[in-house]
Amino acid sequence: MTSGAQSDEAGPVRLVAVGDLLLAAGPGGTRPGRGAGGRGPGGRDAEGGVPPGMFAGVAETLAKGDVVFGNLECSLPGGGAMVPTEPRVIATPELVRQVAAAGFNVVSLANNHMFDCLAEGFHRVRDLLDELGVAHFGAGDDLDEASRPAVVTVRGVRVAFLGAADERSGTRPMAGPGLWGVAGLDIDRLTRQVRELTGQVEHVIVSPHWGEERLAIPSPEQIDQARKLIDAGASMVIGHHPHVIQGLELRRGRPIAYSLGNFVATDVPYANGDVIRWNRTERTGCVLTVSLTAGGVGDVLQSATYDDGVTVRPDGSGLGPRRIAKVNRAISRGVTLRRYRREHRRVKMLTPILAHLRWSQLKRFRLGQVKKALGLLLGSRGAK
Numbered sequence: 001m002t003s004g005a006q007s008d009e010a011g012p013v014r015l016v017a018v019g020d021l022l023l024a025a026g027p028g029g030t031r032p033g034r035g036a037g038g039r040g041p042g043g044r045d046a047e048g049g050v051p052p053g054m055f056a057g058v059a060e061t062l063a064k065g066d067v068v069f070g071n072l073e074c075s076l077p078g079g080g081a082m083v084p085t086e087p088r089v090i091a092t093p094e095l096v097r098q099v100a101a102a103g104f105n106v107v108s109l110a111n112n113h114m115f116d117c118l119a120e121g122f123h124r125v126r127d128l129l130d131e132l133g134v135a136h137f138g139a140g141d142d143l144d145e146a147s148r149p150a151v152v153t154v155r156g157v158r159v160a161f162l163g164a165a166d167e168r169s170g171t172r173p174m175a176g177p178g179l180w181g182v183a184g185l186d187i188d189r190l191t192r193q194v195r196e197l198t199g200q201v202e203h204v205i206v207s208p209h210w211g212e213e214r215l216a217i218p219s220p221e222q223i224d225q226a227r228k229l230i231d232a233g234a235s236m237v238i239g240h241h242p243h244v245i246q247g248l249e250l251r252r253g254r255p256i257a258y259s260l261g262n263f264v265a266t267d268v269p270y271a272n273g274d275v276i277r278w279n280r281t282e283r284t285g286c287v288l289t290v291s292l293t294a295g296g297v298g299d300v301l302q303s304a305t306y307d308d309g310v311t312v313r314p315d316g317s318g319l320g321p322r323r324i325a326k327v328n329r330a331i332s333r334g335v336t337l338r339r340y341r342r343e344h345r346r347v348k349m350l351t352p353i354l355a356h357l358r359w360s361q362l363k364r365f366r367l368g369q370v371k372k373a374l375g376l377l378l379g380s381r382g383a384k
Helices: 056-063 093-101 118-132 187-198 220-231 319-332 337-356 367-382
Strands: 002-005 013-022 067-073 106-108 135-137 150-154 157-165 203-209 236-238 248-251 254-257 262-265 284-293 296-307 312-314
Touching: 013 157, 013 236, 056 296, 056 312, 067 093, 067 203, 093 118, 106 157, 118 135, 135 150, 135 157, 157 187, 157 284, 187 203, 187 220, 203 220, 220 236, 220 248, 220 254, 248 296, 248 319, 254 284, 254 296, 262 284, 262 296, 284 319, 296 319
Parallel strands: 002 150, 013 067, 013 262, 067 106, 106 135, 157 203, 203 236, 236 254
Antiparallel strands: 013 284, 150 157, 248 254, 284 296, 296 312
């Protein structure tokens, strides 16, 4: 999809990029959801009234972008058909309209919730975005459509966006010849596309959906993939899926953001009434602001946001900026396979065990369960 209009002036163009836009309404998209016409946790804002639009707190930040980009992580209801597994992230048309009204003019559809309501739900998302004038990429009725770039042109600077998802992120289905779905993370195909596009546009931005959820660092494989994309000519790599911020590095002066975390972190409901609730780290997002000219990449800035469940706003607590600095240092020190495995154990094993060892949880357990949890904890500490 192409949007924008050319002029004789070649930039600069300011890109504002954010991470996941998790727009969950009720199960099956049955309730209005957040923002205008909807409610946050507890149903009311701090003043007891209807909450403002979810982007009211970051309106000034988003308004600074000529191109405003995010990962649209949701489907729309599609006639009742849904994937059998949960969680499902199903929005309403009003929530998607809020995204466009906030200034987003490019979104990735390459994620593991785009087809939660199968092809019909995807078609409703795609058609609504076309109606709203929001460029999109990363999913389609076949591989040709799913892998097709979205190209936007601002002040004579053409920017192409490519998206793809690692199948290990839980993304289904994957697009193929004559098969609807998400473009798969095929680095050979992506690098070929990047090389081809660099002769047609000034900038190519690749947005992969990859990595393990909640890990603070990417895998060595992801780092290798991202660097290959930059070496092929990409101006930027902007990752998503882990739901937490991961570090940023510059390669050849071009930014690689391995994950920008959750920008909108709406609680995700299950059909049985259970809810996925995000913690403080998972509600902290990173806004990446980059200056693009016909000649290359200029200033690269990172800023932190916090989603309190009602409104997204700049993070003035200091926790967000410290988080960004910490994960950037982790990348600068280098990510070895050993470090990555240690982080994987911490997030996937130690953190859940420690959560269950809290007294509020322990008092529900029998002695044998406590002993088992302690054994797992001590065993994981002794593992190399």
